[in-house]
Amino acid sequence: MDIGMFENILFAMVRTGTPLLLVALGAMMSERAGVLNLGQEGMILVGAACGFIAAYAGSSLGWGVLAAVISGVVVSLLFAFIALTLISNQVATGLALTIFGTGLSAFLGAGYVGQTITGFNTVKIPLLGDIPLIGKALFEQDLLVYLAFALFAAVFVVMRYTRLGLIIRAVGENPDVAHALGYKVMRVRYGAVMFGGAMAGLAGAYLSLAYTPMWSEGIAAGRGWIALALVVFASWRTERILLGAWLFGFASILHLLLQGYGYEISPNLLAMLPYVVTIVVLVLMMYRQQNQGLFAPRSLGQPWHSPK
Amino acid sequence: MRIEKRLQDSRAMMYLSPLLALLLTLVSGALLFALLGRPPLGSLYTFFIAPISDLYGLSELAVKVTPLLLCAIGLTLCFKAKIWNIGAEGQFVFGALIGGAVTLQLADSEGFWVLPVIIASGALAGLVWAGIAALLLTRFNANEILTTIMLNYIAVNLLLWGVHGPLKDPEGLNFPESALFASQTLLPVLFEDYRVSIAIFIALFMLLVIWVVLTRTLLGFQLRVMGENHNAARFAGFNGKKLIWLLLLFSGAMAGIAAISETNGPVGQLIPTLSLGYGYAAIIVVFMGRMHPLGILLASCLLGLTYLGGEMTQIDQGLPKSITGLFQGMLLFYLLACDLLISYRLVPGSNQTIKEHKV
Numbered sequence: 001m002d003i004g005m006f007e008n009i010l011f012a013m014v015r016t017g018t019p020l021l022l023v024a025l026g027a028m029m030s031e032r033a034g035v036l037n038l039g040q041e042g043m044i045l046v047g048a049a050c051g052f053i054a055a056y057a058g059s060s061l062g063w064g065v066l067a068a069v070i071s072g073v074v075v076s077l078l079f080a081f082i083a084l085t086l087i088s089n090q091v092a093t094g095l096a097l098t099i100f101g102t103g104l105s106a107f108l109g110a111g112y113v114g115q116t117i118t119g120f121n122t123v124k125i126p127l128l129g130d131i132p133l134i135g136k137a138l139f140e141q142d143l144l145v146y147l148a149f150a151l152f153a154a155v156f157v158v159m160r161y162t163r164l165g166l167i168i169r170a171v172g173e174n175p176d177v178a179h180a181l182g183y184k185v186m187r188v189r190y191g192a193v194m195f196g197g198a199m200a201g202l203a204g205a206y207l208s209l210a211y212t213p214m215w216s217e218g219i220a221a222g223r224g225w226i227a228l229a230l231v232v233f234a235s236w237r238t239e240r241i242l243l244g245a246w247l248f249g250f251a252s253i254l255h256l257l258l259q260g261y262g263y264e265i266s267p268n269l270l271a272m273l274p275y276v277v278t279i280v281v282l283v284l285m286m287y288r289q290q291n292q293g294l295f296a297p298r299s300l301g302q303p304w305h306s307p308k
Numbered sequence: 309m310r311i312e313k314r315l316q317d318s319r320a321m322m323y324l325s326p327l328l329a330l331l332l333t334l335v336s337g338a339l340l341f342a343l344l345g346r347p348p349l350g351s352l353y354t355f356f357i358a359p360i361s362d363l364y365g366l367s368e369l370a371v372k373v374t375p376l377l378l379c380a381i382g383l384t385l386c387f388k389a390k391i392w393n394i395g396a397e398g399q400f401v402f403g404a405l406i407g408g409a410v411t412l413q414l415a416d417s418e419g420f421w422v423l424p425v426i427i428a429s430g431a432l433a434g435l436v437w438a439g440i441a442a443l444l445l446t447r448f449n450a451n452e453i454l455t456t457i458m459l460n461y462i463a464v465n466l467l468l469w470g471v472h473g474p475l476k477d478p479e480g481l482n483f484p485e486s487a488l489f490a491s492q493t494l495l496p497v498l499f500e501d502y503r504v505s506i507a508i509f510i511a512l513f514m515l516l517v518i519w520v521v522l523t524r525t526l527l528g529f530q531l532r533v534m535g536e537n538h539n540a541a542r543f544a545g546f547n548g549k550k551l552i553w554l555l556l557l558f559s560g561a562m563a564g565i566a567a568i569s570e571t572n573g574p575v576g577q578l579i580p581t582l583s584l585g586y587g588y589a590a591i592i593v594v595f596m597g598r599m600h601p602l603g604i605l606l607a608s609c610l611l612g613l614t615y616l617g618g619e620m621t622q623i624d625q626g627l628p629k630s631i632t633g634l635f636q637g638m639l640l641f642y643l644l645a646c647d648l649l650i651s652y653r654l655v656p657g658s659n660q661t662i663k664e665h666k667v
């Protein structure tokens with residue numbers, strides 16, 4: 001294998017991993033605050049549809065990204081209101097969000113199937129982009145990939161070094177204690193869920209404005225669910241999410257590699273790979289966690305309301 | 309307005325909540341239609357009444373109810389025991405794939421045994437697919453929500469592989485579809501000129517079976533206890549793993565039969581978009597139907613209607629058929645919101661916090 005091909009594989013791996021990275025960062029944040037939002041898939045889809053429609057109508061990618069983020073936050077608020085304020089079962093409510101988001105995005109996007117726009121172009125960063133092997137993968141991407149890197153760094157710093165990160169974790173570990181200490185549990189949880197909505201919306205924008213600049217029904221193709229598994233894989237730790245996203249990105253482009261070597265395998269069978277990898281990784285992680293204790297935030301998914 | 313915990317759960321609200329959710333969905337639907345510049349009441353009529361205003365419409369409703377009800381029957385047992393099987397969709401699709409392959413093999417076979425073999429193959433395939441999730445859950449403790457969802461995507465890709473590859477109709481025009489199933493491999497219809505088949509009786513019979521199981525057997529008691537309290541179930545000496553296996557396998561078999569009711573019924577061949585999301589809609593059926601046999605029968609009629617309504621709205625109003633998913637999502641959202649009123653009540657007052665009674 002020559003250097004060029006290796007560079008291209010790394011490049012594709014980072015690109016494919018980017019939406020997973022974004023969604024998983026958001027999902028991790030809300031899970032760290034104790035909220036299990038299984039609606040990631042629905043939020044990505046709504047973001048992707050709204051982003052594409054706005055970019056198409058306003059003929060500006062910027063509007064598209066903005067619309068995707070806002071729509072992601074709006075639908076995440078639906079979830080937050082029902083799951084947090086109305087104290088519903090979070091598993092069922094997350095599923096409802098995915099079903100609703102799938103329906104809403106298909107409905108909104110129906111008139112835009114087959115339309116095309118010019119998506120985000122790659123922007124090469126001078127000097128850094130010329131680094132052999134990794135230069136192309138890390139420094140010759142489009143703006144949304146760089147934005148994802150920046151957001152990753154921001155989440156990493158917030159979770160590890162700031163008071164806010166500490167509060168979020170306290171709320172997720174033990175909301176009663178956090179409440180007794182005077183922290184606004186509800187506000188933190190709402191904020192975390194909305195952040196998740198923004199990230200999923202952004203991931204949607206990445207799919208419909210950069211990765212494949214078009215809208216098609218179900219464009220998220222299970223990425224919301226894979227991202228949720230990715231959070232488990234990462235044991236709710238930010239730095240591992242980046243590695244995981246790239247690993248899953250690699251699994252998704254493995255078929256390019258196999259085709260490059262001349263293997264004749266049905267594309268439909270190869271399309272199963274990311275899902276199979278997800279299951280394998282889940283099994284391995286659960287096996288490890290059984291031996292080392294669970295890493296999940298302690299109050300994850302449990303309804304909570306402020307006691308009088 | 310303030311939320312206050314009830315002294316005990318309200319049974320009345322438990323049954324009223326789905327009706328309230330339906331009402332809110334109708335109101336939101338009317339608003340949506342108005343927003344889209346369509347007559348609100350007329351459009352609601354088109355969606356909810358027109359599709360079942362004649363005998364053919366009612367028989368079409370039964371066609372939709374059949375797979376929904378079969379999937380929901382299995383899911384009801386799982387959800388009661390708090391096993392979150394989101395995989396009815398994949399179990400359906402895999403059941404269709406294997407059942408379809410067997411059907412194509414039996415294209416030239418005659419005999420009373422042909423249909424039972426096909427139905428059994430579909431059921432067995434669904435069972436195997438659910439069995440993978442059961443194995444992963446009991447052996448490796450892998451979260452069943454994520455594994456069943458992944459298995460859904462895998463099954464869909466397997467079906468695509470099948471209709472693009474080995475099961476593609478050799479005499480078709482290179483469309484990704486299987487050959488049309490031979491007439492003796494199709495489920496007999498109940499009435500001439502209508503599409504509803506004998507599968508509806510299988511569904512109703514199984515509904516009766518789980519009704520008896522839930523109310524009259526130790527098994528029903530066990531899964532209720534397990535759903536309410538995993539620890540209590542363990543103390544009582546119930547074998548949790550065995551129960552997980554049993555419920556998931558049963559649920560998978562039901563989804564597999566649901567698949568045969570479609571492939572060897574109204575569809576009559578394998579196509580890429582076999583399931584219109586029945587496995588997911590069945591989840592809404594179970595919640596709307598309060599996990600009660602009679603309830604899920606009614607709820608599967610309502611969810612079945614959303615499919616017919618979507619088609620009718622597309623023809624009549626020129627709106628995308630995917631409005632079906634929008635209505636389904638709204639129903640579940642409103643239901644979960646209204647369910648607050650089972651354990652809590654709203655009392656006037658400005659205090660935002662929730663008052664807890666010391667009992």
